[in-house]
Amino acid sequence: MSGAPELPWLLPAILLSDPDPDSGGPARPRRTVGDRIVDGLVLGAAALMAVFLAWVQLSAAGPTPEVVVDVIGGAFACAALTVRRRWPVAVALALAPVSLVSISCSGAVGSALVTVAVHRRLPVAAGVSVLHLATGLGFALYRPNPDMPFWGTAIVTVLLYTALLIWGLFIRARRHLVLSLRERAARAESEQRLRVAQARQLERARIAREMHDVLAHRISLLSVHAGALEYNPDAPPAEIARAAGVIRDSAHQALQDLREVIGVLRDEAGPDPDRPQPTVADLPALVEESRQAGTRVRLDCRAGPDVPPGIGRTAYRVVQEGLTNARKHAPGFAVNVRVDGGRGAGLTVEVRNGVPSGGGRAEIPGAGLGLVGLVERVHLAGGTLEHGRTGGEFALRAWLPWPG
Template sequence: MSTVKDDGILQPPSAFEGRRWLFPSALVHALDPDAGRPGRRPRRTLRDWLVDFSLFLVAVVFGLAAADSMTPENTPQTLLVVDQWVGALACAAVWLRRRWPVGLALAMIPVGFLSNTAGGAGLVAFFTLAVHRPFRYVGWIGGISMALVPLFFWLRPEPTLPYVAAVAFTVLLGANVIGWGMLVRSKRQLMLSLRDRAQRAETEARLRAEQAQQLAREAIAREMHDVLAHRLTLLSVHAGALEFRPDAPREEVARAAGVIRESAHEALQDLREIIGVLRAGEPDEAGRPQPTLAALDALVAESREAGTKVTLLMRVTEPAAVPASVGRTAYRIAQEGLTNARKHAPGTEVTVSVTGAPGEGLTVCVRNPAPEGEVPPVPGSGQGLIGLTERATLAGGRLEHGPREDGGFGVRAWLPWG
């Protein structure tokens, strides 16, 4: 019975707005708490007025039928007048049934002993009690009223019916009225339950969408780190080399400047693509292709052109059969390993080995020896290896990294290849 607007606030749908008069005011207020004035009872709908008037007529008809059966021969004149006046007041009290259902039902118990014409109003009161209050109220008040029915007909016998038949008919009629009211209440509770279930489903769907968007943004952030760290490290390493060796040969300076320019251009291009995806609010599935294991040769060639000595050992059975997700993870591990080697061990020879076969998994190792001499400080956040560990774990594998016995550093990862 509700929809979610852009601001996330539940609002009643337009179909409900147009048919509000068809629902009881209590149900309208439950479905749309803003329908009534703050601090006041909800206004009666057209349906409420029709139902109230119909029940008032039912109480009047029952009262007239009861009054017609009472004659001066079997009822004293004073009691007859009192009975009719009390019955008329009871019928008028039917209009208060929505505001005080419990009080009206309780009042009808002694009123029923004084006035036979108030029987219809009593039935309406018990019906209202069953509709608007839980069963514990109906059980106690209705039970007391039913228990007093034999006493009533013993004190005031029905001239047209035997005692047992009158008691049985009255108890059966009261039970049917109360059962009808409980059925109406259960239908309203079912409608509210369905509304609440729809609300929870809408809320859960919105939360799942937000979670999916957050996961997509986190994936983009990891890609941003993996891509930009590789590019910017080249900038930092070669700019540091130019700073520490201002007397380097002209060819070496020109090559370093070319690497800086190309890396800056690539980093800027990657940043533009990633920012574009973030602004769009969804991952670019159809954008530039993601690297796989086949792109590892190009990565090694790029590192060699940047001046890093790299040895690639590829011992993979059926490399074309490596799943794209596994190959992409292996590529990112090798890329981060080469990036860290350039930052913290420049001038050393880095060994990248990839081995594996279907059913055995894919093992990626990146090792470098200890650097010679003092290494210029290169800023780093230390989040790269943490991200790689998380990436490998999410892929179902594991990753280990740390210093080696010879003073170097190594990264070893195993990825499942079913």
């Protein structure tokens, strides 16, 4: 576990920090059922020890004044444990004079010292422990043990209070470590949710870009066929019916694509990102659609059927954007499409078309972002994209890596 090796470095900060609200630290959590059970067990153990020690003294010396005071002190110490979590230092200080005259309070005093070590900083816990060590030695002088010399009693007392302090500090460090690990787990879970949300957003943006290219292609076909009907209203009925059918089919497909785009924007999960995507094998169908719209297209595809799907999809989008731009900016001009390449050499995609004199004004309006998105798509695939006029033609040329 990653937090365990850092525990030695965290100990100074843990031991010098104070988790209770009355000392300026972070607020202490409310008592749980487990805390109440622990409090009951601690109080029960201290009471049993007090009863046992009182019984031993009464059996040995009878109800003398010293024994009566001892028993009363033990009862008071056990009662004080009921508020040890709320005022740990106050309870420990209140039990210090009691421990001068009572041995029955030993269990309650030990619990109070451990509580101080758990809930207070090391200097405070050490100071309270030293105070009780002094009172313990005072009790040894006030009521010496006939079976052990004073120095022996002093050594046992020092070891006992040191063990209590170390035990409390260990519980404190372990609690801080558990809280730290819980916070890390919660933070890691939150970061994971954020990464998932970002991945979904990126996927939605990718699908939306795909739909943009498809919609631009469909709508340009609609515009071409509608323009043909507008400029040739006296065409034969069969030709008008064919053009109307193409318009209807293209409008239906564009509507379906638009619904998918809206679904991407509304639904966080979006449509199935693994739906079949176009590749190089779908280029003949794409070219045939443009031919039916009246565009003269010549396709020269020398790439084999083993083009990787990712590269093939990008190549398809390059040709689609080139045909769309040709219909927008150079209607009536022939378009030459060439796709060539192989493993290790990469895949070259080139779309060329004539340019009207004077630069030509687009008959079909557009946002002007098709090439921008295409450049981004090609760069993400690790390739390069060039476009511009060359020798009286407009050329769109892309190179895509094809690993060997």
